[in-house]
Amino acid sequence: MPTVDFFYEFASTYSYIAAMRIAPLANGAGVTLRWRPFLLGPIFKAQGWDTSPFNLYPAKGRYMVRDCERQCADLGLSFRLPEPFPQNSLQAARVALAGLDEGWGEDFSRAVYRAEFAEGRNIGEPAVIADIVQALGHDASAALARAQSDDIKGRLRANTEDAQRLGIFGAPSFIAGGELFWGNDRLEQALAFSGRS
């Protein structure tokens, strides 16, 4: 079965939309997904940016909000920009890696995105992350402790380094058939491409 690597960043608006769409589409296309949370911060820093390009370029930022509202409306999803934007996504990404090991990482990822971009909660707050883990029926303090382990920290760094090595410069990104596809708009094409090679 073809495999697609799904690189997503919890602070990224378009990663939210892709994360809410990807599972049934991959299933329908017969594609196995590898959910790979990563951090855009180090990649943006290497490009000379100290925040999101949506903050650096206000016209682009204003457009992004309206575009996400329209895209989400078409999909029946809510959308709001959280305060602050971008959010601190470090802990969410580490907990997601812990959850992916234990089979609840995909549900957790979708729940984080919903909390952040539908409900406007601050995912940089440990209490919000703990709430989300608990609502999924798992032990929040165990998950948060595991997220601080050297193993998980190292694996998040490895995902981010892999992303950079693969030429990833934004999120979401997909690696399919050895090629890079960038953006929620390329999700369907990436899934179709993975079967070709």
Place this chain on the structure above:
Amino acid sequence: MPTVDFFYEFASTYSYIAAMRIAPLANGAGVTLRWRPFLLGPIFKAQGWDTSPFNLYPAKGRYMVRDCERQCADLGLSFRLPEPFPQNSLQAARVALAGLDEGWGEDFSRAVYRAEFAEGRNIGEPAVIADIVQALGHDASAALARAQSDDIKGRLRANTEDAQRLGIFGAPSFIAGGELFWGNDRLEQALAFSGRS
């Protein structure tokens, strides 16, 4: 009949793809198009950029080439990046405005894009622009002279100023139903949206 403003820049790769697709799609959607060539240079300059973001951010530039190859392959279009990139598009934009007045501007615009991105010709050279006008059966020296008139120069400046005022930060862009849509990927959505309002 609803109207969509099509803002395109002759140096822009994704404007090429949109320009080759837009006429039959608009026709099918019952939408009247206003073809509005403009210049991204002044808009990029206001953002602090002195060249294309695809040059400023090499990972993004490499991705763009491969993405355009894939998008064009799906549409049966050729794609190559011209030398230099981005091309000087000032004269092409002025001649397009002259041609739009006389009913051959759309064909000219497509022919310029084909020369630039399918054949790799340098559209910054007056001889290339003259060739294209002539191949369409029009008087090249008359068109090039008219392109240098104060009227045409002022109208290209006005298109560029309108674009900036409308929040446009890249190309292609569409104004439909009073809203901005950015990128070849949003062409269909813009056409559909224009009918709603």
